[in-house]
Amino acid sequence: MAGKPYGSPCRLFCDWTGDPPAEPGWYLRSQGGSVYFIDAQRPTKGRPSRLVLSCIRTDPADVPADATVYEFTWYSRKKRTR
Numbered sequence: 191m192a193g194k195p196y197g198s199p200c201r202l203f204c205d206w207t208g209d210p211p212a213e214p215g216w217y218l219r220s221q222g223g224s225v226y227f228i229d230a231q232r233p234t235k236g237r238p239s240r241l242v243l244s245c246i247r248t249d250p251a252d253v254p255a256d257a258t259v260y261e262f263t264w265y266s267r268k269k270r271t272r
Contacts, residue, residue: 193224193247194247195247196247196248196249196252197246197247197248198246198247199229199244199245199246199247200226200245200246200247201242201243201244201245202218202226202242202243202245203234203240203241203242203243204240204241204243204262205239205240205241206239206241207239212228212231212243212260213228213231213258214228214229214230214231215228215258216228216257216258216259216260217248217253217257217258217259217260218243218245218259218260218261218262219250219259219260219261219262220261220262220263220264221261221263221264223250224247224250225247225248225249225250225253225259226243226245226246226247226248227245227246227248228243228244228245229244229245229246230243230244231243231244
């Protein structure tokens with residue numbers, strides 16, 4: 191496993207329109223196979239359409255068979271220059 195160890199916390203940011211795409215208790219899986227358990231969510235203060243997901247990195251083998259798993263794709267964000 192490259193990257194941070196399982197069980198370490200992280201925050202993911204998600205832009206959405208309509209219903210939120212994921213809920214606490216769900217799992218997120220990236221195309222590379224990384225799995226994150228969603229512990230909490232909240233909208234950002236400055237942009238309500240952006241959701242902050244507090245997650246815990248999880249071993250893919252530890253995901254229960256009956257769990258809700260949401261597949262997602264990373265994209266690079268260009269940082270604003272001032």
